Amino acid sequence: MVTRYGKDQRQGFSNRIEKVAIVGAGGQMGKYFAEHLVKTGKRIVTAITRPSSTSKQPEGVQVVRVDYGGDDDTALVEALRGQQVLIITMSVAAPSGTISKIVRAAAKAGVPYVLPNWFGHDAANDALCKDSLFIEIRDSICSEIESLGVSSYLLLNCNFWYEFSLGGGPDRYGFDFTKRSLVLFDDGKVAINTSTWPQCGRAIANLLSLKELPDDEKDQSPTLSRFRNGSIYISSFLVNQRDMFESVKRVTGTTDTDWTITHESAEQRWKDGMAALQQGSRKAFVKVLYSRMFFPNGDGDYQSSRGLHNDLLRLPVENLDEYTAIAVRMGENGEVQ
Template sequence: MTTRYAKDQPHGFTNRIERVAIVGAGGQIGKVLAEHLLKNEKHVVTVITRPSSTNKLPEGLQVSRVDYTGEDDTALVEVLRGQQVLIISMSVHAPRDSVSKLVHAAAKAAVPYVMPNWFGHDANNDALCNDSILSLIRDNSLSEIKSLGVSSYLLLVCNLWYEFSLGGGPDRFGFDFNKRTFVEFGDGNISINTTTWSQCGRAVASLLSLKELPEDETDQSPTLSQFRNNCIYISSFRLTQRDMFKSVKRTTNTTDADWTITRESAEQRWREGREAVKQGDWKPFVKVLYSRIFFPNGGGDYQSKRGLDNTILNLPVEDLDEATAIGIQMGMSGDVPFSH
């Protein structure tokens, strides 16, 4: 891939991202991304939302109400024209072809960068994505972007969201805070990476604040273009289930005696859930997604293999117990969406 330099760009080129469009800013992660982009004060952020949407949006955003689910994308293309980045952050319940329509519209509008609806697993780990039933989602989005030949993609690898997963019931990180039960997967000592919503927001805002291109051949500073058509690896914590449990006990001032602790095989949980999904029962999908990440050497700890981009993005070291307290509160109040 030929390196492009700012010095060689046409007159009027500005070596920074100024205009960002986001779809899904009323959702869980989308709202956080929009808030941090606004906080940066370096971008004009345009939210693209359906005319019928009643989601509450952060103040300070430009709002364009467009039906992006229909066949006629004329209005959508017009809104995207001049945007430098399109972030797609949509509900898992969104129509399956929504991302495709947005990607095609971005290409028609000549948007240079697209962040498709991927905020999680290591997209470079084929075995993990295959076992987690995520490969088709990844491959469909990326193949369309590549085939259109206009936009570059950016994938945020943040793994499972920490507070969301901690508070999301036993099918996620194994905790039920109202019942004070804890399901330990295997011996509970498999390390994984996990990221808070806030860290994801900071990462995207920082990424889009980098220079787009190096100034010239001697410029070694980080740029957005170095991540084009690849993954950005971030993390809040690298820890085990037992590390999580220690934090939970510190935060709740409890001991093992206050909890009902059981142990299950991560591999068995995954096999049973995967078989049910194959038979058309998608209820165990969350269990499949989470149990697979806790396989020994299963790719949940991408930090050890890939390294992290936290330093490049100037991400802070977070307080585990503070994040744990948020997860516990979410779990006890039932604030976690799609929990089982």
């Protein structure tokens, strides 16, 4: 890959990201991206949303309503023209082909960078992505972006969202807060990286606050371009289930005797989930996804093998109990579906 320098760009080149578009800015993850991008005050943030959408958009975000579900992408291309970065945050239940349509529109509009709805698994871990049923999604979207020859992709590797996953029932991090039960996968001591929603928002806002290109051959400062067609690794916590349980007990004022604790093999849970998927149970996908992450082979801990970009992106050290309390509330109120 040829290194580009700021000094060689056309007159008027600012070397800063000043315009960012988000599809899904009112959603679960998108709102944190939008809020933190706006908070920096360094750029114009535009939410691209369907005409029928009733999602509340974060304050300070410009809204452009576009029907991007049909075959005619004229309006979408026009909405994306002049944008430097496109962030796509969509549900896994989004209609097949929607992300591809948006990516192709971004290429037509000349958008240099795309975050293509990858906010989680270590994208460089082929075995993990394959067993989690993500490898075809990863390969198809990344290869399409590269084949179009216009945009570069950026993948945020943050693993599972902590508050969502802890409060999301026993098929995720093993906790059921309404029943006060806990399923420990194997011995409960397999550590994984996990990130909060705000940390993900800060990571993207700070990433897009970097210079786009090095000024010249001597410039060693961090730039956005160094992440082209690659991954950003961040994390809030490196914890195992027992660490989470200790935090839960501190937050709830409970002890071991207040909980029903059982043990299951992570590998067997994954196998059972795969079998259920093959029988047509869509609910089993969650069990497959989370059980695989807790295999005792270290796949869930990319911090030890890849390192993190937390310091480069000036991300704060977070308080585990603070986000555990949020997760407990979510679990008790049934906020995670």
